[in-house]
Amino acid sequence: MSIQKDKLVIFDTTLRDGEQSPGASMSKEEKVRIARLLERMRVDVIEAGFAIASPGDFEAVKAVAETVRESRVCSLARAINADILRAGEALKKANASRIHTFIATSPIHMQYKLQMAPEDVLQQAVQAVKTARQFTDDVEFSLEDGSRSEPDFMYRIIEAVIAAGAGTINIPDTVGYGEPGEYGALFRRVIEHVPNSDRAIFSTHCHNDLGLAVANSLSAVMNGVRQVECTINGLGERAGNASLEEIVMAVQTRQDLYSVETSIDTRHIVPTSRLVSSVTGFPVQPNKAIVGANAFAHESGIHQDGVLKHRETYEIMRAEDVGWGQNRLVLGKHSGRAAVRARYGELGVAFSDSETFQQVFQRFKILADKKHEIFDEDLHSLITGSETPVERFHLQDLDVRSKIGSAPQAFISLLVEGESHQTEACGSGPVDAIFKAIERIVGSGADLKLYSVNAVTQGTDSQGSVTVRLEKDGHLVNGVGADTDILVASAQAYMDALNLLAMGESKKQGV
Numbered sequence: 001m002s003i004q005k006d007k008l009v010i011f012d013t014t015l016r017d018g019e020q021s022p023g024a025s026m027s028k029e030e031k032v033r034i035a036r037l038l039e040r041m042r043v044d045v046i047e048a049g050f051a052i053a054s055p056g057d058f059e060a061v062k063a064v065a066e067t068v069r070e071s072r073v074c075s076l077a078r079a080i081n082a083d084i085l086r087a088g089e090a091l092k093k094a095n096a097s098r099i100h101t102f103i104a105t106s107p108i109h110m111q112y113k114l115q116m117a118p119e120d121v122l123q124q125a126v127q128a129v130k131t132a133r134q135f136t137d138d139v140e141f142s143l144e145d146g147s148r149s150e151p152d153f154m155y156r157i158i159e160a161v162i163a164a165g166a167g168t169i170n171i172p173d174t175v176g177y178g179e180p181g182e183y184g185a186l187f188r189r190v191i192e193h194v195p196n197s198d199r200a201i202f203s204t205h206c207h208n209d210l211g212l213a214v215a216n217s218l219s220a221v222m223n224g225v226r227q228v229e230c231t232i233n234g235l236g237e238r239a240g241n242a243s244l245e246e247i248v249m250a251v252q253t254r255q256d257l258y259s260v261e262t263s264i265d266t267r268h269i270v271p272t273s274r275l276v277s278s279v280t281g282f283p284v285q286p287n288k289a290i291v292g293a294n295a296f297a298h299e300s301g302i303h304q305d306g307v308l309k310h311r312e313t314y315e316i317m318r319a320e321d322v323g324w325g326q327n328r329l330v331l332g333k334h335s336g337r338a339a340v341r342a343r344y345g346e347l348g349v350a351f352s353d354s355e356t357f358q359q360v361f362q363r364f365k366i367l368a369d370k371k372h373e374i375f376d377e378d379l380h381s382l383i384t385g386s387e388t389p390v391e392r393f394h395l396q397d398l399d400v401r402s403k404i405g406s407a408p409q410a411f412i413s414l415l416v417e418g419e420s421h422q423t424e425a426c427g428s429g430p431v432d433a434i435f436k437a438i439e440r441i442v443g444s445g446a447d448l449k450l451y452s453v454n455a456v457t458q459g460t461d462s463q464g465s466v467t468v469r470l471e472k473d474g475h476l477v478n479g480v481g482a483d484t485d486i487l488v489a490s491a492q493a494y495m496d497a498l499n500l501l502a503m504g505e506s507k508k509q510g511v
């Protein structure tokens with residue numbers, strides 16, 4: 001006899017909390033692309049952003065709400081009127097919407113951050129939920145810093161917000177302080193003590209400061225939670241959030257332990273992970289569970305022998321079930337527009353106009369001349385970084401000379417707001433020389449915080465994907481570039497970062 005399992009709601013916050021990772025900001029178009037894949041993966045709720053945070057955030061939430069039809073689209077809002085109105089406005093055209101409103105409930109946050117008495121926090125929370133209900137019948141309330149809040153106060157506020165119309169109650173481990181046994185027990189107690197707890201779904205939202213985000217989330221599930229907030233690749237503020245792929249696969253693989261199941265189509269996990277990584281410029285470490293390049297690679301002879309004889313000797317999941325091996329060779333030098341457009345369509349990418357597609361197709365042709373086999377990752381890299389609306393700086397030409405025993409030299413030609421500039425510079429290595437030459441022209445004054453190169457696919461003809469993180473006046477950006485020549489990719493990534501910084505500056509000046 002099969003036992004009826006509860007549904008575990010998967011709430012993805014890659015586009016909101018994930019975007020709060022330093023330097024991981026995404027454009028509206030990039031958010032829409034990721035949202036399409038999340039929808040295809042059958043994520044239940046997509047938190048598309050924090051509508052009041054900036055005009056860009058508002059537009060991104062609105063665009064996701066207008067695009068996605070199957071998943072519920074959500075916006076974050078502080079428990080204040082202006083935020084909730086903005087969220088409601090951005091979500092107007094959603095097929096199914098949610099407003100996620102929050103206020104801090106821990107003594108330390110109420111005293112020092114909010115400077116509010118607990119009673120006032122409670123009143124504000126109730127008012128926020130009532131206001132949000134005027135826009136949607138699906139309202140989530142979060143007790144920020146919940147894991148450090150006092151249980152008796154939490155019971156009262158939760159009872160009050162459920163009575164006011166909140167259907168989901170989230171108790172986040174905002175600072176990643178929780179421990180699995182303790183955090184799970186907290187939910188058990190809340191569910192037992194709050195008289196109307198049966199009228200809400202309880203939710204977890206864990207940060208990974210102690211590396212316990214997934215363990216804490218799963219412990220919460222064991223104790224009655226029926227929604228998990230998580231992100232692709234565990235992206236998120238500071239050390240990140242609980243990773244969607246780990247939560248989903250833990251629940252699916254250990255069906256003997258969990259009395260819940262998700263609706264996720266796991267075959268889309270790896271492609272979505274790849275897209276998020278290429279859009280944000282945050283590489284996935286090779287030994288990352290589920291989506292790391294080594295996650296299913298058996299190195300030791302004993303393991304290989306075992307797997308060949310009987311797969312389950314060493315494998316608890318099948319690589320193909322999470323989407324490995326789907327990046328089959330699809331396109332090459334002779335592929336035409338229709339085939340390229342169709343494959344992008346299958347990857348969830350739709351082009352807003354024919355000119356944009358034409359530019360991407362030209363890049364495809366150039367790449368296909370250099371590299372015989374074009375994989376899905378290559379297709380993603382061709383559009384990443386190509387949607388920067390302001391292109392103040394453009395790489396025209398690059399010549400790099402490197403010889404054992406002498407300092408590498410870079411000759412560079414850039415277009416700066418349409419005007420051509422050339423210069424040269426030496427450096428301790430060729431990349432150093434390129435960046436120095438660019439700075440000699442641009443003089444941005446930005447600090448280089450990170451430089452990383454990763455192979456997009458396998459083999460020596462692979463494109464190198466480069467991330468350059470720059471910081472200026474407290475503003476962090478990640479520039480990305482991809483090319484079969486990693487020096488060209490490095491220069492492109494640096495230019496992309498400069499364009500993103502310039503975009504931030506023009507936003508500040510209200511342009």
Ligand code: KIV
Nearest residue numbers: 102142144145172174
């Ligand atoms: O970490 C946190 O507490 C949050 C809330 C806004 C849910 O992100």
Ligand code: ZN
Nearest residue numbers: 017174205237
């Ligand atoms: Zn968070």
